[in-house]
Amino acid sequence: MKGVAARSGSGRPVADRAFGKGVARALAGAVLFGLPLLMTMEMWTLGFTMRSERLALMLLLAAPLLMGLAYYGGFRRNVGLGDSIIDGFVAFALGTVAAILVLFSFGVLGRQSSIEQIVGVVALQSVPAAMGAALASSQLGRGQEERDDEEPEWGESYAGELFLMVAGALFFAFNMAPTEEIVRITLEQGHVAYAIGLMLASLLLLHAFVYALDFKGQHEQAHEHARLPPFVSLTLPGYALVLLTSLLVLWLFGRVDGLGPAEALHMTAVLGLPGALGAATARLVL
Amino acid sequence: MSEERERGKTPWLELAIGGIGALLLTLMAGYLLLDAFGKGEERSVEIVLERGESVAQTDGWRVPVRVRNLGDRPAKAVGLRAELELADGEIEEGALVVDFLPPRGTVEAVFQFERNPDGGELRLRAVGYVEP
DSSP: OOSHHHHHOOOHHHHHHHHHHHHHHHHHHHHHHHHHHHTOHHHHHHHHHSOHHHHHHHHHHHHHHHHHHHHHTOSSOOOSHHHHHHHHHHHHHHHHHHHHHHHHHTTSSOTTOOHHHHHHHHHHHHHHHHHHHHHHIIIIISOHHHHHHHOOGGGGSHHHHHHHHHHHHHHHHHHHTTSHHHHHHHHHHOSHHHHHHHHHHHHHHHHIIIIISOOTTOOOSSOTTOSSOHIIIIIHHHHHHHHHHHHHHHHHTTTTTTOOHHHHHHHHHHHHHHHHHHHHHHHHHO | OOHHHHTTOOOHHHHHHHHHHHHHHHHHHHHHHHHHHSOOSOOOOOEEEEEOOOEEETTEEEEEEEEEEOSSSOEEEEEEEEEEEETTSOEEEEEEEEEEEOTTOEEEEEEEESSOGGGEEEEEEEEEEEOO
């Protein structure tokens, strides 16, 4: 047996203690990863200006994402889907608690806040904080040796690779999409040539980070699960998912409302650049 | 992997927190869906201004104003105007902008005047807002 609890091997109290340590790590991760957004004014206002049905959809989409992250990182080593589902909800609970604590202690929410405002802002902020909670185990806790021992096989699978890319892209997109700068960059660039250039640069960066630059955790040149070259089998579909993720986040935040298709796609390409970096570095982070 | 998990048992703390997480997610998503689809009538912004007691200061008077949105839609850049008509017929005006006003939310604002607002008639009104 490999995990923290397993080394002690003395049943429920030890398992509870190991899980308790995981919870403490997760809370720290929720604050660490969530703080940049918890201290961003655009996120406070988005919490009550976002359309309720989109906010609800975001919460419902967050659940399977957190379960996937919990499967990969986990508070303790998971043995199956059931544990991952529970850990996904644990991450959400801890992310929500962290968001509530920080938002109330900063005075963003208070006695005068309406229930609509509290639910909106907390719902919005709980998702990145919960991602932080889910990532905390892989980032803040275990040593490299232990992590290598615990690496689940599916993270090496093709679907697992793409899932990690989406998770990384989503985390970066979440940090950038609420800001006015994304709109400003799109407007300043204007011409479609900039969007094409950004897409090419994003593709190159994604490929370089995953294959070419010898970063920690990056792939072997020959991908086990694909007969096609890595650029075709992983980079291109990965970037397509990055663009879809970016567009989804922009739409959820209402950033593309009222824009024509060309402007919306240009903005997606702009957000796709940090999204691609997030996707590329997901393996390093996770 | 713990022996607990090998035997298919999950720590009670994990189950408890996971249950709370599932409940929180369901409640928040349910509330938001109800808010989105449960209201048949047109959603609105309804701004109400409530004046507080005037307070004398070294450089004039300040009048606290509670800005409330009784509607279920948010408002951005809410413009407020105050008009103080004094007994001698002189009029003193003030204006300010509230950045964001959440649905059913409240914001505290303050108007400043050179002369005592209690010595005349103070009219407060919201002059407009931007749909976020």
